[in-house]
Amino acid sequence: MEVRGSTVQPAEAIARNTLLVKVRSQLAQIPLLGWLFGTLTAMAIEQVAGRLLARALGLSGVPGLFGLRIMLTKPALIPSAVAYVLLVYALPTLIVARLSAPLANRLAKLLLDRFPLWVSLVVHLGLLYATLHLWGGTSAYRMLFLSFIFISIILTLSLNLVNGYMGEFSCSHPGFMAMGAYVASILTVLFFVQDDVFGAPLLPPALGPFLFPLALIGGGLVAAVGALLVAIPSFRTRGDYLAIISLAFLFIVKSVIENLEIIGGPRGLMNQPKWANLPTVFAWTAICVWTIYNFTRSTIGKAACAVRDDETAAGTMTINTRRTKMVTFLFAAFWAGVAGGLFAHVMGYINPGTFDVKKLSEVLAMVYLGGLNSVVGSIAGAFGIQLLMEVLRPLELFKWIVIPVLLIVLMILRPTGLIAFTEVNVEDLLKPRQKLEKGR
């Protein structure tokens, strides 16, 4: 430590230190609301001037994913891409967030003091959605990217319930997802679409978007019933044998679907109406995060954690371990089914090959990279891996070497995942920020 101190000029060190402190104290005053104002402005700027600016910087169009892909494919354009990101996203966000900080603080305080917590939460979510809508609205590619991120978040959260909170190693999630996807698709195609196999629509198609949530719930419920097949053996066995049972379940589901000629067999099922647009997916994700967050803090969620730590001890402490396992499994499977239903209606086409072992390793990686027992960790994991897969797409085959190697290195450096066993307090997140005290 002293060696380092002697090599740096003291005055310079102090100057840099104060600058850092200044920047940090400036940023620490901005509440979440202020950041959202900032990003919203940045997106609005992109809407208005993005294309023009991109042309002026020599880019062929508005960069799809913050210029990350451009940097990989055309190294010559890196300065322009960085300049674009700075000018359009970073600077406006920072400036607006800082300038609006006093107002945002007052507003956040007002919202928290005068209204119940959920009003404030809804306002934040609304602003977040507006930002995403503006960002995703510019291209179908971004829209699809966002939808996949949200679906991955639902999947990861629901798998985290079983693998993290309850401590089992379940491999059946792609199976639940497939069940949800197929049931929801069959419901919508049967009732609202003119199809070769399922015939004329039974209900007026105009009703479809309104009854679509019911189809999703139906898919989720069927997935939950399927989960009984895995949950009931889990009464007698734990951990590793359950991993095999769930793996066998996954293969059975996939194989059964491949053998059912009426739903397309291995060719897959198509003609799903693309009703899972961004607002729908966003709303379902918000509901999912909310319910799972509350589930983990409820009595039964705590009971699941107790079962994970020691099943026998939990049983002697009057926890009904069977009921806990059953409810957690079914609940998780329900959300995996909903995710599947959404996936089917984003793509407009599904086939059994999607829900295989590869999907399983993807979801497992998201859960374990993000961190067990953490809603925030799951969101981070799903977002991180989905972004990585999309950004590295220009590498083609090489992507499947880079991503696994990255994940191995990350796993070795942080064996429990990025954010494990920690949770964010929502109220702390939303509350207004104070100025940093002098001298801190």
Add this chain to the structure above:
Amino acid sequence: MTLATFFQHLLNALQWGSFYALIALGYSMVYGVLMLFNFTHGDIFMVGAYIGFFVSSGLVALSSLGIIALPGWLILALTIIIAMFLTSFVGMLVERVGYRPLRGAPRASAAITGLMIGIVLETGNLKLLGAQRRHFPILIETQSYQLGPVTVTNTKIMIVFLSLLLTLALHQFVRRTKWGMAMRAMAYDFVVVPLMGVPLNTIAALTFGLGSALAAAAGIFFGIAYPILEPYMGLLVGWKAFVAAILGGRGSILGAALAGFLLGFIEIFVAAVFPSTLRDVIAYSIILIILTFRPHGFFGEPYSAQLRL
């Protein structure tokens, strides 16, 4: 089904089951000793098959150039030995890279690194060798013998015989030798046994090496029976062998082999009686039923699996 076709299917099932059995042994040993899922193992089977392919092609080229004239059976024997030896190093490397750094971590983290190393091996193979399929060289002429109405080929007999031999050899190794005793001790308690002076890392490397060598043998046998190699060949066979390994019971070598053969029987006979697309459904349903009534596998001790999470 007549008796003749029954015996014909029985022979095919023995051959098909011996692949599963040999691969399942590797899963079972790693699972028994370290309580870890080695999800790379299916891909090690693939790597073993490719190493066998290159070794045998090289030897065939050498002997056809007249440098060393070797008969086919000697090439085959050399291929099996060299490939097993080389592949065991691949297994040890996997242990060193993906499992040893995570020794104190949650078990599932190691499973994830295993999965990822598997993907790296598959893609690396695809990237290095291209997408075309490789044809395993024919080393010994297939000869058919008629035993009454049943056709028996010499390769089938050899595969089944060698697989059983390797299984028994491994069983004896684990039962009789000092190294095997160390492995069994580690399987019994891997917290206390290292304190008694048994080197955990060496035993872990040995376990991975032995399992990988057997997977290489399975890969070569697979190449002899179905002479087409592709980078993703380890996926399907590997996952099924994994199921067989667990079905056999934790750490039970004979159990894993038995479950492997059983899985082979189920698959072949289901395909013989029902439409072959139903094979997976019925096979896995039977496994599900077995595990529901015998949750610890055939020879596994009922124990409480403490997940170190």
